[in-house]
Amino acid sequence: MKSFEFFAAKDSSDAVTLLAQHAANAKVKIIAGGTDLLADLKFAAHGPDVVVDISHVDDLKNITLTEQGLNIGALVTHTQIMRSPLIRQFFPALVDAAHTIGAVQTRNLGTLGGNLVTAVPSMDSGPTLMALEAIVTIAGNGGRRQVPLNEFFVGPRKTILKPDELLAEIIIPKQNLGKPTHFLKFGLRKGQALALVNVAASFWVDWEKNVFLAPRIGLGAVAPKVIRAPQAEAYLEGRTISAEAMAEAGRVAVGDAKPISDFRASAEYRRHLVAVLTKRALESAWTLAQTRRLEGWNGQRNA
Amino acid sequence: MAEKPKVIEKPDVLERPDILKPQAPAPLVAFPIEVVVPEGRQQTPAVGQRASRADGRLHGLGQTKYIDDMYFPNMLFAKIKRAGIASARIKNIDTKEAEAMPGVVAVITGRDIPCNSFGPSLKDQPVLADTRVFHAGDGVAAVAAVSEQIATEALEKIKVDYEVLTPVLDPLESLKLETPGVHAPSANIYGHKVIKKGDVEKAFAESDHVFEGTFRTQMVEHVPLEPYACIAQWDANGRVTIYSTLGRITLGRADVARTLGIPMSRIRIVATVVGGNFGGKNEIRAEPAMALLSKKTGRPVKCVFTRSEEFTSSTTRHPLIMDYKTGVTKQGKILGRKIRLVLDGGAYCSWSETTLGKACILSAGPYNIENLYAEAFVVYTNKTMTGAMRGFGAPQVCFAYESHMDDIAKALGIDPLEIRLLNAFDEGSLSPTSQKLHSVVVKESLLRAAKRFGWNGIGDGVGNGNGA
Amino acid sequence: MVNVTLRVNGETRSASVPPETTLLRLLRDQFNLTGSKLGCDVGDCGACTVIVDGQPVNSCLMLVGQVEGREVLTIEGLANADHLYPLQKLFEHFGSLQCGFCGPGVIMSAKALLDENPDPSTEEIRDALGGNLCRCTGYTKMIEAIKGASCILRGEEAPLVKSA
Ligand SMILES: Cc1cc2nc3c(=O)[nH]c(=O)nc-3n(C[C@H](O)[C@H](O)[C@H](O)COP(=O)(O)OP(=O)(O)OC[C@H]3O[C@@H](n4cnc5c(N)ncnc54)[C@H](O)[C@@H]3O)c2cc1C
Ligand code: FES
Ligand code: FES
Numbered sequence: 039m040k041s042f043e044f045f046a047a048k049d050s051s052d053a054v055t056l057l058a059q060h061a062a063n064a065k066v067k068i069i070a071g072g073t074d075l076l077a078d079l080k081f082a083a084h085g086p087d088v089v090v091d092i093s094h095v096d097d098l099k100n101i102t103l104t105e106q107g108l109n110i111g112a113l114v115t116h117t118q119i120m121r122s123p124l125i126r127q128f129f130p131a132l133v134d135a136a137h138t139i140g141a142v143q144t145r146n147l148g149t150l151g152g153n154l155v156t157a158v159p160s161m162d163s164g165p166t167l168m169a170l171e172a173i174v175t176i177a178g179n180g181g182r183r184q185v186p187l188n189e190f191f192v193g194p195r196k197t198i199l200k201p202d203e204l205l206a207e208i209i210i211p212k213q214n215l216g217k218p219t220h221f222l223k224f225g226l227r228k229g230q231a232l233a234l235v236n237v238a239a240s241f242w243v244d245w246e247k248n249v250f251l252a253p254r255i256g257l258g259a260v261a262p263k264v265i266r267a268p269q270a271e272a273y274l275e276g277r278t279i280s281a282e283a284m285a286e287a288g289r290v291a292v293g294d295a296k297p298i299s300d301f302r303a304s305a306e307y308r309r310h311l312v313a314v315l316t317k318r319a320l321e322s323a324w325t326l327a328q329t330r331r332l333e334g335w336n337g338q339r340n341a
Numbered sequence: 342m343a344e345k346p347k348v349i350e351k352p353d354v355l356e357r358p359d360i361l362k363p364q365a366p367a368p369l370v371a372f373p374i375e376v377v378v379p380e381g382r383q384q385t386p387a388v389g390q391r392a393s394r395a396d397g398r399l400h401g402l403g404q405t406k407y408i409d410d411m412y413f414p415n416m417l418f419a420k421i422k423r424a425g426i427a428s429a430r431i432k433n434i435d436t437k438e439a440e441a442m443p444g445v446v447a448v449i450t451g452r453d454i455p456c457n458s459f460g461p462s463l464k465d466q467p468v469l470a471d472t473r474v475f476h477a478g479d480g481v482a483a484v485a486a487v488s489e490q491i492a493t494e495a496l497e498k499i500k501v502d503y504e505v506l507t508p509v510l511d512p513l514e515s516l517k518l519e520t521p522g523v524h525a526p527s528a529n530i531y532g533h534k535v536i537k538k539g540d541v542e543k544a545f546a547e548s549d550h551v552f553e554g555t556f557r558t559q560m561v562e563h564v565p566l567e568p569y570a571c572i573a574q575w576d577a578n579g580r581v582t583i584y585s586t587l588g589r590i591t592l593g594r595a596d597v598a599r600t601l602g603i604p605m606s607r608i609r610i611v612a613t614v615v616g617g618n619f620g621g622k623n624e625i626r627a628e629p630a631m632a633l634l635s636k637k638t639g640r641p642v643k644c645v646f647t648r649s650e651e652f653t654s655s656t657t658r659h660p661l662i663m664d665y666k667t668g669v670t671k672q673g674k675i676l677g678r679k680i681r682l683v684l685d686g687g688a689y690c691s692w693s694e695t696t697l698g699k700a701c702i703l704s705a706g707p708y709n710i711e712n713l714y715a716e717a718f719v720v721y722t723n724k725t726m727t728g729a730m731r732g733f734g735a736p737q738v739c740f741a742y743e744s745h746m747d748d749i750a751k752a753l754g755i756d757p758l759e760i761r762l763l764n765a766f767d768e769g770s771l772s773p774t775s776q777k778l779h780s781v782v783v784k785e786s787l788l789r790a791a792k793r794f795g796w797n798g799i800g801d802g803v804g805n806g807n808g809a
Numbered sequence: 810m811v812n813v814t815l816r817v818n819g820e821t822r823s824a825s826v827p828p829e830t831t832l833l834r835l836l837r838d839q840f841n842l843t844g845s846k847l848g849c850d851v852g853d854c855g856a857c858t859v860i861v862d863g864q865p866v867n868s869c870l871m872l873v874g875q876v877e878g879r880e881v882l883t884i885e886g887l888a889n890a891d892h893l894y895p896l897q898k899l900f901e902h903f904g905s906l907q908c909g910f911c912g913p914g915v916i917m918s919a920k921a922l923l924d925e926n927p928d929p930s931t932e933e934i935r936d937a938l939g940g941n942l943c944r945c946t947g948y949t950k951m952i953e954a955i956k957g958a959s960c961i962l963r964g965e966e967a968p969l970v971k972s973a
Binding site for chain 2 (some may be wrong): 827829837843844845846847848849850851854856857875883884885887888893896897899900901902903904905906907908909910911912913916943945948949955957960961964965966967968969970
């Protein structure tokens with residue numbers, strides 16, 4: 039690893055100050071869990087001049103219910119997501135997604151923010167958060183701004199973050215709290231494997247008409263960034279819930295995906311996976327919707 | 342007469358050893374380490390038992406000393422510059438800037454190696470490439486510095502001027518006589534074996550069906566959890582001590598003697614506990630270069646491969662391209678089989694000859710085949726060298742002949758178990774090289790296995806019952 | 810240079826090292842605790858696993874600056890002169906380690922699991938070992954040893970291994 043200067047931020051405002059101080063005339067990198075950054079820097083021909091450590095920034099480690107919805111601090115680790123009672127209650131899909139990331143050791147270090155900022159198309163947090171229409175809060179010297187996650191990703195390993203900005207929190211908007219959602223990942227093995235394809239499906243149910251409401255599908259590893267599947271969503275909107283509709287939505291989603299062939303899988307195989315995983319994710323989300331209804335959740339969209 | 346081995350009877354009821362009880366009467370003492378050294382020629386009831394190992398205690402304590410856990414006073418750390426090009430001519434290597442770096446103590450190139458070639462059979466590997474690069478993982482220079490970090494940074498300061506050449510990457514291309522030699526003027530085919538029995542062409546003519554299939558396997562790295570490592574220490578009397586993860590130290594010593602041009606009596610190789618070998622640590626790698634760096638600096642020098650170097654610059658398992666042609670009767674009895682194996686040998690021979698031989702001998706499978714023609718070639722390509730790895734070619738051909746058997750069974754509509762029972766070796770069968778086989782239990786094993794996993798015939802087409 | 814002070818196996822230790830030093834290098838090169846191994850340096854193999862503030866982590870993926878003030882437990886901190894930790898004892902008994910290179914990491918992962926979950930199922934043990942690669946022994950004997958150790962730590966008799 040190339041040498042660099044190291045500064046540890048005490049809290050998020052300290053982090054922003056440190057970034058502003060150094061970003062003007064040096065190459066700065068933030069380190070959170072370090073699971074992506076260090077693995078990269080060990081092979082990098084040119085490293086950063088300055089590394090700002092935010093791993094001790096406690097004000098970005100909270101998971102709270104607010105007026106806006108469910109706020110997850112960017113420094114929440116994958117292990118914390120798996121253990122959070124709030125997330126377990128509202129979004130078991132996020133727990134499942136976190137569970138598929140790396141292994142215990144990497145989940146203890148790796149953060150949700152780091153996963154999103156690294157912005158590899160196969161990231162496992164992406165599809166569920168896209169399906170849940172998450173919003174991210176970005177903190178910079180000039181204050182905070184919010185953008186939909188959809189607009190946060192620019193391309194492979196590229197986000198809209200400026201060098202002096204940090205990702206502060208991820209918000210799942212209030213209207214989607216408890217929306218039945220399911221995440222599925224297909225990797226070559228269970229542990230320590232990146233997704234060949236990962237999919238999240240989410241919808242509300244109109245129990246009177248038995249139709250899909252606000253169906254949302256997130257797809258990973260099939261485009262330069264994590265994407266939604268607009269054609270499949272449009273196909274499902276207002277359609278009567280049935281096994282055939284879910285299978286057809288899977289086939290339609292293939293048209294939304296633009297996978298490439300690489301050493302992990304061929305584009306053709308990835309397209310096949312999109313169809314199968316989308317169908318299965320929809321089926322499991324449907325099961326979750328029914329269970330929740332029986333358990334007395336108000337399985338309706340909160341007006 | 343040799344003493345008969347003692348056999349300890351397997352007790353009917355296993356007694357619970359103290360250690361499995363919560364309040365063990367014997368204290369759980371970590372030290373001193375008391376190891377039960379097994380008596381010679383003692384046969385224990387091994388199958389289904391959990392045999393503890395003499396070194397198990399130290400392993401669990403984290404006290405086993407592998408090479409990277411050793412340190413000698415004043416030790417230097419070495420790194421090797423890799424070519425990163427599959428085939429090239431080296432025009433010039435400029436090490437001046439690296440040598441001038443603070444913390445760098447010595448730099449050597451291939452020209453500093455007294456005799457720059459070694460290998461367990463053919464002596465075709467350079468310690469460090471001097472005039473030619475034969476694969477991307479070739480080392481072109483080695484740096485010894487006061488820290489690993491400085492040594493790594495110094496590699497970037499070494500400027501190598503290459504004339505890039507067109508590499509030979511496809512083994513089937515390499516097999517053609519008109520393809521330029523990887524090690525010209527030597528031919529690309531550097532090993533060849535034929536096993537002939539009976540008359541295959543006649544057998545094909547008499548067969549009801551003749552099936553053909555081509556099978557390929559990929560290159561595989563051993564991935565020992567401990568990457569290759571060594572420490573060399575040249576002493577004032579002109580002797581060198583090398584601590585190495587090497588599995589064959591006497592063979593390694595001969596190669597070190599050859600490359601350094603000193604008698605074997607001046608070389609002491611200490612084999613340490615190895616963190617996994619699997620065939621990938623059966624020949625020297627950086628030992629001569631480290632010995633020379635130590636000689637040049639008068640200090641001990643350590644070199645540990647990165648995980649990437651373990652993939653690019655150590656041996657791997659041969660990829661094989663295997664053509665099979667088999668003539669059978671309607672019932673599935675094999676009358677004749679013709680096989681061609683092409684082994685991708687990569688840039689250097691290493692243990693290719695052993696692999697070639699074993700792959701060829703085993704390529705017909707454990708089946709009685711009266712008429713056989715098996716031919717195997719190993720060729721050079723500009724890729725990571727292939728060498729020994731568990732089975733020396735046996736796993737590759739097994740994949741081919743068993744897949745081929747399944748294909749034949751499927752085409753004939755026969756149970757894949759049935760076709761194997763029809764053809765498998767019996768007690769006293771002759772191997773393809775006419776060795777009389779004893780203790781043959783192929784059929785018994787197949788039947789038992791089939792029973793164990795509930796084999797239900799041809800298979801139900803949904804993934805159950807595929808393969809034997 | 811950064812100055813770090815942390816607790817390692819119950820003792821306060823300090824060092825002044827370049828900021829790019831990883832926790833693994835700090836332990837091995839500065840504190841001579843060579844039990845934790847470097848197998849890949851990128852988080853894949855788990856040979857470097859140590860427990861930081863109660864959680865198993867890849868020490869090759871932490872910078873020294875990040876462990877300031879933290880509590881680190883390594884394989885060397887499990888046994889004392891009188892007692893082996895039950896996991897070490899049973900790993901030895903069941904022959905759960907062949908070359909042993911993966912061992913310290915595996916045992917630390919298992920220790921963290923048992924601290925949190927005294928009676929793990931096979932599935933839970935597998936999940937806990939998901940980040941530890943072993944190329945020699947495989948995982949069956951390790952799982953047996955971890956199960957056995959969990960019994961002993963709970964004050965129960967460990968099961969005998971059924972022979973095939
Ligand atoms: C062995 C292994 C297995 C893995 N398996 C998976 C897997 O299965 N699925 C998967 O999705 N990922 C996987 N990963 C990737 C990685 O663990 C995750 O992406 C992790 O969440 C990254 O978080 P981090 O905190 O470690 O990020 P870091 O490495 O600290 O940072 C990553 C990048 O994000 C930037 N950054 C981090 N936090 C912020 C912030 N708050 N604001 C601005 N920039 C920030 C950093 O500057 C850096 O560029 C794996 C990694 C390893 C080492
Ligand atoms: S060395 Fe840290 S995980 Fe392999
Ligand atoms: S015992 Fe060798 S890697 Fe596990």
